[in-house]
Amino acid sequence: SQQGEEDPQALSIQEGENATMNCSYKTSINNLQWYRQNSGRGLVHLILIRSNEREKHSGRLRVTLDTSKKSSSLLITASRAADTASYFCATDVRGGSNYKLTFGKGTLLTVNP
């Protein structure tokens, strides 16, 4: 089964509203990352939060991490139509002797003008 699971699977809001997406994971991590994917494009890194951090900001993005609950949330404030995209969380997972970055299935965010 997957390491990361985003919730909700889809979210539709009006421009100007805030959007919150959640990610839960199963095993201990070193860091958790959030990515955005516009339709038909590659993933773009948004923010990385390390296991010893609880909150991080980048522009209109706010990420929180609760390692005791193995969960993270991504908040986009004052959303814009251009924020319409799929958002993925990714966690580093030890696979044998090596680490790998494992992605969830994503949250599809639609921001209506």
Next chain:
Amino acid sequence: DTAVSQTPKYLVTQMGNDKSIKCEQNLGHDTMYWYKQDSKKFLKIMFSYNNKELIINETVPNRFSPKSPDKAHLNLHINSLELGDSAVYFCASSQDWSEKLFFGSGTQLSVL
């Protein structure tokens, strides 16, 4: 200049054919990856290379063979293509395994 570039963007082919996807990064990164994204947007790692050395092979059928001629290039060759291989394949790179990934724009593979 595109940081991670992969070609072709679209690949339509018949079952049983052999095809290759090329990837190049100009970021000076040591680690490169191939990911497969299925129709439900699930992104799964296939391979990772560090300085031309295979680090992760994620139980991918041996019809898939990655090749890294140098640390800036990671190509993916697929033999005897099957219908289930239809997906979007992404190349990515990072300076270190735990750091952020830079993705290419993807190759949409359709096997008919």
